Amino acid sequence: MSLVNYATREITCKIVYYGPGRSGKTTNLHHIYEQVPDNRKGKMVSLATQTDRTLFFDFLPLDLGMISGFTTRLQLYTVPGQVYYQTTRKLVLQGADGLVFVADSQARQLSENIESMQDLHANLAEQGVDVRTLPLVIQYNKRDLPADMTLRVPELEDALNFRGIPSYSADAVHGAGVFETLRGISEIVLRKLSAPAMAGSR
Amino acid sequence: MAHIESDPRYRFETFVVGTTNRLAVAASRAVAQAPGSSYNPLFVYGASGLGKTHLLVAIGQLALKLHPGLRVRYVPLDEWVDELHAAVAAARMDAFKARYHEVDMLILDDVQFLAGRRETQSEMLRLFNFLHRGGCQIILASDRAPTEIADLDQRLLTRLSGGLIVDLDMPDYETRVAILQRKCEERDTRFETGVIEAVAKLGHGNVRELQGALTRLVAFQRLGEITVTSQNVRDLLGTEAGAEVLAPATSNEFGNFLSEISVAVAQHIESWRARLGEAVAMWNERGYRTASLERALSGQDVPDVDALLQSYAASVNRLQALERKAAASDPALARSEAFRNPERLAEAEALAAGAPGVRRLPPQPEARFSRDTFETGSSNQFAVKAADAVVREPGKRYNPLYIHGSAGTGKSHLGHGIGSEMLASSGGAHTVAVLGADAFSQELITALQEGAIESWRARYRSLDVLILDDVQNLTGKGGTQEEFFHLFNALFAEGKQIVLMSDRAPRALEGVEERLRSRFEGGLVVEIERPDQSLRERLYARALNALGHEPNVDLVSYLGGRTPATATEISEAAKQLVLHLGDVRELTVAAAQSVLGRPRENAASGPAQRSVTSHVAVIVSEDGSFFLPRDKTIWDWPDVGGRLIEELR
Numbered sequence: 001m002s003l004v005n006y007a008t009r010e011i012t013c014k015i016v017y018y019g020p021g022r023s024g025k026t027t028n029l030h031h032i033y034e035q036v037p038d039n040r041k042g043k044m045v046s047l048a049t050q051t052d053r054t055l056f057f058d059f060l061p062l063d064l065g066m067i068s069g070f071t072t073r074l075q076l077y078t079v080p081g082q083v084y085y086q087t088t089r090k091l092v093l094q095g096a097d098g099l100v101f102v103a104d105s106q107a108r109q110l111s112e113n114i115e116s117m118q119d120l121h122a123n124l125a126e127q128g129v130d131v132r133t134l135p136l137v138i139q140y141n142k143r144d145l146p147a148d149m150t151l152r153v154p155e156l157e158d159a160l161n162f163r164g165i166p167s168y169s170a171d172a173v174h175g176a177g178v179f180e181t182l183r184g185i186s187e188i189v190l191r192k193l194s195a196p197a198m199a200g201s202r
Numbered sequence: 203m204a205h206i207e208s209d210p211r212y213r214f215e216t217f218v219v220g221t222t223n224r225l226a227v228a229a230s231r232a233v234a235q236a237p238g239s240s241y242n243p244l245f246v247y248g249a250s251g252l253g254k255t256h257l258l259v260a261i262g263q264l265a266l267k268l269h270p271g272l273r274v275r276y277v278p279l280d281e282w283v284d285e286l287h288a289a290v291a292a293a294r295m296d297a298f299k300a301r302y303h304e305v306d307m308l309i310l311d312d313v314q315f316l317a318g319r320r321e322t323q324s325e326m327l328r329l330f331n332f333l334h335r336g337g338c339q340i341i342l343a344s345d346r347a348p349t350e351i352a353d354l355d356q357r358l359l360t361r362l363s364g365g366l367i368v369d370l371d372m373p374d375y376e377t378r379v380a381i382l383q384r385k386c387e388e389r390d391t392r393f394e395t396g397v398i399e400a401v402a403k404l405g406h407g408n409v410r411e412l413q414g415a416l417t418r419l420v421a422f423q424r425l426g427e428i429t430v431t432s433q434n435v436r437d438l439l440g441t442e443a444g445a446e447v448l449a450p451a452t453s454n455e456f457g458n459f460l461s462e463i464s465v466a467v468a469q470h471i472e473s474w475r476a477r478l479g480e481a482v483a484m485w486n487e488r489g490y491r492t493a494s495l496e497r498a499l500s501g502q503d504v505p506d507v508d509a510l511l512q513s514y515a516a517s518v519n520r521l522q523a524l525e526r527k528a529a530a531s532d533p534a535l536a537r538s539e540a541f542r543n544p545e546r547l548a549e550a551e552a553l554a555a556g557a558p559g560v561r562r563l564p565p566q567p568e569a570r571f572s573r574d575t576f577e578t579g580s581s582n583q584f585a586v587k588a589a590d591a592v593v594r595e596p597g598k599r600y601n602p603l604y605i606h607g608s609a610g611t612g613k614s615h616l617g618h619g620i621g622s623e624m625l626a627s628s629g630g631a632h633t634v635a636v637l638g639a640d641a642f643s644q645e646l647i648t649a650l651q652e653g654a655i656e657s658w659r660a661r662y663r664s665l666d667v668l669i670l671d672d673v674q675n676l677t678g679k680g681g682t683q684e685e686f687f688h689l690f691n692a693l694f695a696e697g698k699q700i701v702l703m704s705d706r707a708p709r710a711l712e713g714v715e716e717r718l719r720s721r722f723e724g725g726l727v728v729e730i731e732r733p734d735q736s737l738r739e740r741l742y743a744r745a746l747n748a749l750g751h752e753p754n755v756d757l758v759s760y761l762g763g764r765t766p767a768t769a770t771e772i773s774e775a776a777k778q779l780v781l782h783l784g785d786v787r788e789l790t791v792a793a794a795q796s797v798l799g800r801p802r803e804n805a806a807s808g809p810a811q812r813s814v815t816s817h818v819a820v821i822v823s824e825d826g827s828f829f830l831p832r833d834k835t836i837w838d839w840p841d842v843g844g845r846l847i848e849e850l851r
Contacts, residue, residue, distance in 0.1 A: 004471075006475065006499050006500035006501075007496065007499075007500040009479050009482060009483070009496075009499065011467065011471075032456075035455045035456045036456050037456065040456070064460055064463055064464075065460075066483055067463070067464045067467040067468070068464075068467050068468045068471055068476035068479055068480060069475075069476055069477075069478065069479020069480035069481070069482060069483045070467065070471065070476075070479050072463070072467060175455070178455075179455045179456070179458070179459050182459065183459055183462055183463070186463055186466065187462070187463075187466045190463070190466045190467055190469075190470045191466075191470050192470075193467065193470035193471045193472070194470045194471075194472070
């Protein structure tokens with residue numbers, strides 16, 4: 001999917017929230033959904049189990065209106081974090097313009113974070129996408145939890161952010177850091193507009 | 203106006219730009235740099251205390267600095283309304299309008315006060331239309347978006363929203379810090395490290411409150427009683443400040459996000475594509491097809507955007523001219539899709555030039571009422587001479603010419619006669635309309651129903667001569683009066699001739715707005731009296747002639763002596779005579795007496811009957827010059843009274 005379609009004057013960014021199960025991806029989307037005026041958002045599609053965990057994926061289309069003459073839309077997706085939904089994750093990942101890796105700050109979840117990050121790299125590699133060229137940011141979620149339960153941000157950076165990509169602290173349940181993260185990834189994705197040849201290559 | 207030029211606090215340089223107001227500031231600067239050409243109108247809205255007024259005044263100041271001589275007017279809406287009311291009360295509307303018509307940049311603050319004021323809104327709409335047509339830059343500020351202003355006239359709403367709408371939002375934390383630092387510099391005040399940041403973290407969402415907090419801290423510090431530290435800020439400022447901004451301000455996260463994304467898109471998209479994209483969006487919004495621009499936009503090669511846009515705009519201009527032309531002849535034709543697509547310019551040319559077989563002209567003068575067949579006598583010669591002067595020099599002598607007299611005195615005949623003469627004297631080049639006020643009103647209603655009001659207006663405003671009969675029928679028709687008022691002004695301003703006919707004098711037109719009546723009185727008002735004996739004789743002779751009878755002198759004299767009689771009544775009586783006499787070849791006085799002596803069914807329908815001799819409209823003195831009866835003539839014209847007598851001699 002191309003980022004920009006000049007014929008129809010549309011910019012469409014597909015942003016996928018990736019990360020281990022229960023790290024707060026859907027919570028991010030819920031907060032965004034609540035903040036967006038009704039005329040700007042489509043129906044949030046969420047296929048979840050009874051225990052409110054994402055079974056397949058969430059989809060939230062956002063209409064940002066006309067910007068510089070272009071109808072600009074964001075399509076936000078989450079992947080199911082649970083290990084056994086590998087196929088759905090691959091499907092959702094296809095054609096993503098940008099990725100948000102939502103990491104769980106809890107100390108006991110560190111291995112799940114690392115595992116999920118490795119899974120992401122593997123899936124992208126399988127689709128022939130070089131992770132170094134794909135816009136990616138990390139969100140360290142659940143920063144509101146007591147300090148003794150969580151790792152400090154530098155520790156998380158050491159474990160997950162060996163490439164030094166932009167990272168954000170967040171408390172998605174209360175909304176802190178959610179829009180900062182979305183803004184961060186969106187701006188990186190939109191930089192590709194300056195290089196249309198690359199945008200059109202996928 | 204005065205403080206625009208003088209108040210140094212309200213400059214762009216002193217306006218702290220953050221993410222929540224960047225767009226508004228950029229648009230404001232653009233407007234100040236090139237008034238009337240970038241965003242017109244510019245509509246700025248935001249809650250109280252976020253810097254709307256600062257921005258407006260800064261626009262005015264920068265515009266004045268860059269364009270000396272630019273006539274800038276800044277006025278808060280309530281001040282404008284006060285002026286409006288004062289002007290209405292003092293009957294000085296013209297001066298009021300002139301004051302606002304003579305500006306190049308109008309800055310209106312607090313337009314939310316338009317809510318629910320219908321009269322004010324319609325006056326604003328008129329001003330807006332006038333200024334916008336003239337390319338005047340209009341800038342408006344409000345504490346809410348145009349769509350949220352209660353009871354706003356739909357037409358005004360579309361105009362207010364027709365340019366660029368930008369909002370000012372609560373400043374974010376960083377902007378608050380920047381504002382506080384700027385204010386400290388201005389006041390030459392220094393605080394301990396962390397104080398500014400602590401103040402910024404308090405929940406002041408509005409710059410005015412923020413400044414108030416700072417002022418209090420400055421006072422504490424100056425008084426020397428307390429050292430302000432980042433720890434005691436909250437206590438010093440009391441508890442009314444909101445909670446610390448740790449969690450995101452839930453106010454307008456999405457709005458902030460949106461404005462930042464807008465900046466990112468604008469930065470990254472190739473500028474030529476953005477320009478083309480914006481042009482496409484704008485023209486599409488105005489209903490034009492943009493295939494040529496879209497092709498260039500989706501291409502890989504960088505086109506000459508300026509040339510492309512100029513050529514496109516030129517095509518649209520041409521289309522608009524063609525559309526107007528077509529609309530003047532047939533409104534239905536103007537709705538053709540070809541006038542909306544520059545790629546179909548040739549087709550549009552053909553449509554506009556091609557055979558508009560059903561060319562819709564305003565009602566034309568009727569040939570049967572010619573000037574030649576209008577009998578002149580002492581009772582109507584003043585009106586006739588004025589009419590002839592109008593025919594000779596349309597729009598120059600007596601404009602408007604207002605002819606009044608009771609029903610049946612031949613006003614309509616004279617009106618059609620003037621119209622026909624004007625058509626003939628211009629060789630058909632003049633466009634002339636003759637119609638009654640009722641018909642005018644009906645046409646207006648039809649045009650409104652068909653949604654063809656613009657083309658209808660255009661048709662009337664392109665007239666060279668407008669002759670409106672039965673002006674008294676405007677009574678009580680507010681919409682028609684308003685429409686006619688604008689038409690009148692438009693024609694008058696262009697020096698086009700206006701002739702009005704009515705059964706009563708302007709001042710007796712009850713239910714017609716004063717602004718119209720005063721305009722009617724502003725030209726020449728003449729009265730047609732009921733015909734006198736000699737005119738009646740000639741009218742009878744002509745009427746019977748037209749019906750194939752040659753009346754003898756006695757009969758004509760007898761008939762002329764019958765009083766009272768209007769031209770219409772005479773024509774009726776002649777018809778009755780001929781009808782009842784049937785085969786009789788020779789009309790005699792006796793025969794006429796037997797027919798006309800009978801009570802006539804329609805005799806009583808005429809207006810109140812008056813003696814002709816007691817009301818002589820024009821007294822002819824021995825040397826033939828005119829004296830104008832004081833009670834029927836407008837005397838207080840600027841330097842015209844004397845000349846008038848000369849011309850009518």
